[in-house]
Amino acid sequence: MNNFILKLENITKEYSGTKALDNINLAFEKGKIHSIVGENGAGKSTFIKIITGAHKQTSGKFIYKGKEVSNNSPHNSMKNGIGCVYQELNVIPYLTIAENIFYGYEEKKNIFLDKKYMREKSKQILKNLGVNLDINKLVKDIGIGNQQIVEIAKSLIRNVEVLILDEPTASLTKSEIKNLFLILQKLKENGVTIIYISHRLDEVLQISDVVSVFRDGKLIASDINKNLDQQMIIKNMVGRNLDITKYSKEYSSEEEVLKVHNISSKYIKDVSFELKKGEIIGIAGLVASGRTELANAIFGVDKITDGSIYINGKKVNIKSPSDAIKYGLAFITEDRKDTGLMLEMSIKDNASISSLKSFTKGLFIDKVKQEKVVEDTLKTLKLKYSSIKEHVNNLSGGNQQKVVIGKWLLTNSDIIIFDEPTRGIDVSAKEEVYKIIENLAKEGKSIIMISSEVEEIFRMSNRILVMSNGQIVSSYKNGCVSSEEIFKDSSSLLRERDYEK
Incomplete structure (x- = not known):
């Protein structure tokens, strides 16, 4: 038991009477890579936020290095050596790559910033990741894939003992993923515990020592890698055998x-x-x-x-x-957070923003029609939500993506561009998105699909x-x-x- 650096016992988290996490018991061994998988809405994000102190559990114990922690917070979590690279990027566009990497952890020489050291250290970190980036370049001028790499690099300047990676490879190429995995192996050899969140099950099985499956806020299964395969994991994730069909490549027009x-x-x-x-x-x-x-x-x-x-x-x-x-034309962008959604607005307003004219009577919006059409569209997308008046930022990443797709479906466009349509979406939700795209094509819509996969x-x-x-x-x-x-x-x-x- 001394090998476990982090233990969560009987963790439950409730929101307005709804259990996002239900009596989770999970321990993380020092120097191991432990993956957590599950569909969007399974509770993975809530679980991670409890570990990082962003959320407080309703009940249960948080035990770190053998001691119960009762005052966990983002500040205390980072101070104690727990780092997290979230799926939604947290870079500052108008700072350089080096400035982003050291933001909040700036090195000083006497009373001045040691810019030379920070630049050289940033170069070294990126070199270790196998990436050749100009560290003096503004982050706004690099693509989202490179921004993800900067986020990963930020964590490496801190003396982390537990490193959480939430969908770290979503925008990386195969060579970049290979380099990242080499870095993770080095960290593992140095005793760092890695909690790895990913929907890419092939990667999970490649990199993990242990895999745990969440479903509907519960821990369904947890086992060592060698005892698992993709089909077993998928069945535990969705509660059934998933029928994965292949789209017919023939079209006559x-x-x-x-x-x-x-x-x-x-x-x-x-x-x-x-x-x-x-x-x-x-x-x-x-x-x-x-x-x-x-x-x-x-x-x-x-x-x-x-x-x-x-x-x-x-x-x-x-x-x-x-x-x-x-x-x-319609355009489902790759970055739903910055270009696809207005996170502080409701599901209804996000879904109808591009088609408001169709709900307008004179100077007024027909709200009854608006709500019915939005609800009917989101129902076809199997969106999980409590009310269409709920803010989009309360939804999981996969459900946020469905709102983006719904927004453009309401415009009834004939040509639809999908840029990374399943980025950060679980295997079951992917099948739903694929079927949406297939049905659109069968209806005569024309699709341009950009994908790193x-x-x-x-x-x-x-x-x-x-x-x-x-x-x-x-x-x-x-x-x-x-x-x-x-x-x-x-x-x-x-x-x-x-x-x-």
Whole structure:
């Protein structure tokens, strides 16, 4: 028992009579990687917030290093050597990478900041992560994947004894994940206890010593890695065997709904492709390859400096997202926190913000119609919520993503861009999102899907475009390419290939 650095005994957390956690008993062994998995809303986030002191348990004991802690708080938790990298990023956009890494833990030399030391230490940390980033660059100018790496680096300057990682690989490439796992192994060898939260079960089984499964606020199962497989974990997560179907890659329409012709922006160059009615195009590529920047250009977020866009055969001039919406485009962005939702507003207001005109009578909003349409749409998405007047920031990450999708479904757009549609979503919720996308395509909607998960691209796409250095470097019919070829293309400096096999 002396090997357990952290124990939680009979932990229960109630909100207005509802149990978010129900009598959880779990212990974490020193120098081990212990993964916690479960569907969105299973209680994982609440459990982590109790460990970090952000929330106080309703009942139960919190025991750290053999002593019961009765006054846990975020400050005391960090002081005691418990660190956490949350799924929702906490970077400061207008500070440099080095300043973000040391924010709140600045090093001083006499009375002045030791900027040289902080820059050199930041370089070393990033080098250990296998990342080549300019530490003097503002965080607002790097992609979300690199921002996630900065968050991880921040934790490494602190002498943590328990490190919690909440979906740390959601936006990382395979090579970055490999480097992260090497770092975690080093930390483990140095006696650091790691609590690893992820929906990527293959990663969980690869990196973990122990895996615990939460469902509906309860601990369903906990076992050592070698006794588990993905199907067993999934069954414990969802309470049933999950029927995972594969989308049919065949579609018959030759009707062109979108043509992108040689468009360029500050971030992309000479991009061309066509999208057919009912087609799902998957866009693959490494982080910073230009995938999101292409979506931003099409949707009017970034200014197009050259080239043309045609919708249903007609040239259009999209200068802003409002123009894009007018032409029947929708954009589910990769970062729901910053660009997809207004977290302090209600579910109802978030879901209807892009389609308010359809609920307006003269100068007034028909609130009865608004609430009915929103509720009907969210019901099809199987959203878990108590009231549509509930604030979005009270929802789990997966349910927040469903609100974003619902918002755009209400616009009845014909062309929908999904950027990392299942980022941070559990395996069951992923299936629901996949079925939503499949049904949209079957209804004649045309889909552009950007994803860092090659398996997701293979599963969902009729056609696959690979991007590198802001350009499309290759195009494949699904079924005619391997993941190795996609990785090779996305890593290649040969940017003039645009072929179809």
